[in-house]
Amino acid sequence: MARPSKEKSAAKKTAAKSAVKSAAKAKKPGGQAPATAPQPGAAGGSAYRAKIRMYRQGLGDCFLVSLPRTDGSSRPFYLMIDCGVVLGTTDPGTIMTKVMEDIVQTTGGKIDVLVATHEHWDHLSGFVQAKASFDKLQVGEVWLAWTEDAKDPLTQQLKQQKGQALAALRMGLSALQIAGDSDGAEELGGILEFFGAAKGPTTTDALTNVRAKVTAARYCLPSDAPVVPSGASARFYVLGPPHDEKMLHKINPSATNQETYGLAMGLSMFMDGAGTALAEKDGGRPFDQQYEIPFAYAQTAPDLKFFREHYFQPDGAAPDNWRRIDGDWLDGASEMALQLDSLTNNTSLVLAIELTPGGDVLLFAADAQVGNWLSWQDLKWMVDGKTVTGPDLLSRAIFYKVGHHGSHNATLRQKGLEEMTSLRVAMIPVNHDMAVKKRWGKMPLDELVDVLKQQAKGVVLRVDDPAMPASRENVVEGPDKLFYEITF
Incomplete structure (x- = not known):
């Protein structure tokens, strides 16, 4: 790259010299x-x-x-x-x-x-x-x-803590995506990038x-x-x-x-909460797995009309939409990722x-x-x-x-x-x-x-x-x- 051209305007020359002089006065x-x-x-x-x-x-x-x-x-x-x-x-x-x-x-x-x-x-x-x-x-x-x-x-x-947190957060990202929480997933995904x-x-x-x-x-x-x-x-x-x-x-x-x-929100708090639920072995689930209905199945199964009518109607038409927790239990994920x-x-x-x-x-x-x-x-x-x-x-x-x-x-x-x-x-x-x-x-x-x-x-x-x-x-x-x- 060539030196900066000497054919500058007089105004630019004056400004440049002034700034260089100021810098020279400030130096040790x-x-x-x-x-x-x-x-x-x-x-x-x-x-x-x-x-x-x-x-x-x-x-x-x-x-x-x-x-x-x-x-x-x-x-x-x-x-x-x-x-x-x-x-x-x-x-x-x-x-x-x-x-x-x-x-x-x-x-x-x-x-x-x-x-x-x-x-x-x-x-x-x-x-x-x-x-x-x-x-x-x-x-x-x-x-x-x-x-x-x-x-x-x-x-x-530090590496062990980081590995645990990344694994849990990436699983949390998947959970947010499955739950349809696009804003939460985008925020968490942006940090994990x-x-x-x-x-x-x-x-x-x-x-x-x-x-x-x-x-x-x-x-x-x-x-x-x-x-x-x-x-x-x-x-x-x-x-x-x-x-x-x-x-x-x-x-x-x-x-x-x-x-x-x-x-x-510290690592220990997250790992004791949402991180535990995302772990390979979860001893703190709110319900035993035999009583759980997979989210996607509840939305589409013909024999589960009740859930669609009460929880999955658009624009808040379902009377019990407010009871849904979806990805709320993962609210701490973004804070933890930060x-x-x-x-x-x-x-x-x-x-x-x-x-x-x-x-x-x-x-x-x-x-x-x-x-x-x-x-x-x-x-x-x-x-x-x-x-x-x-x-x-x-x-x-x-x-x-x-x-x-x-x-x-x-x-x-x-x-x-x-x-x-x-x-x-x-x-x-x-x-x-x-x-x-x-x-x-x-x-x-x-x-x-x-x-x-x-x-x-x-x-x-x-x-x-x-x-x-x-x-x-x-x-x-x-x-x-x-x-x-x-x-x-």
Whole structure:
């Protein structure tokens, strides 16, 4: 992609210079103002410190980070973070293949580190939808959160709970469909789509393809020492997920302490209620099976005219329609599915990439929610004789990959965005039109977007927004609008 044209209007030049100057004033001492974007993939001789490419495949995450080498090589150090799009996207195989092929071409078919942040379809689908292209990529290392380490006891516990909940919820979805509760089935089905289609590849299949790239994956913990990969001009800190079950289960803001901008049914409650009735062996049924009449049979059997006359008349004509419970006993399913979805978000692998020299930070928060964010406040590492803390890294963040597509519970206020006093650029991988179709009308949250624009001096890039920011000296757009790329 060529550099942005120099033949801009005087007004645009003035606005761009003003925004860049403002950003330069806001940065930490020792930092460096963004340079004009070089050719994507180029490294030798360019003054850039990092390039971040956000793909615009739809509602989902896929990022490619390029860092200059410290060993004299002209080939950048490449970090790929996630590759997926939400179910319901038009022709997802084609678009994800296009994305993956661009990554193969840009990197010369070699990624130094591949990160899969958490087990959600909109972050992993490309690893199965574009497998033929993914197979062309050589991968040096695979990084996963500790929550994917089968040897970890807490992982084992979480996986068991998740498996039980998914099995019960999918059976609950079938029950809602049989009962004719189309609204309930649509709502529950939309949430379960984050774990893959009911029939077809799942997030587990996607992670299997990711793991197959290396002999052994690295399972990252916040207690790990910062990593400086060989030849890379950066230091990598793991901020989350916390190895703390209580913090993982803190998925929403407190009622008395609104930590964020802008479901109270636990797994045990659901499994003791509707989940029990959906289990293979149900010891808590209201009636013995010998006294039950299958729902479909009661509606159609010639000898059960009574039920049709009293319970199954259209438009409320049946006098006893109010007695029907149909899928009412599954009312907690959607709440439980939301909690399972949010818990999975909270297991997100969060990385803070410290650029060297200078110390500016790139923050990739995946879909981390409240408990994950709060845990960063207590993190500390000893680096070169100095203590580095979680809040310190946030204060030096010049880039923020906005959490969970800009939703209400994935960017903390006081202990999050307000600490990012050096922020210059935010990227939001969101498609609002698709979010509306999925009944997530407040994705992204307008209030959060407004604050981001103030905090990042107006440079906020969205997957679904074709408008470039006033300061675009360091931003390029890919061919066919495939990506936005920012250069620092």
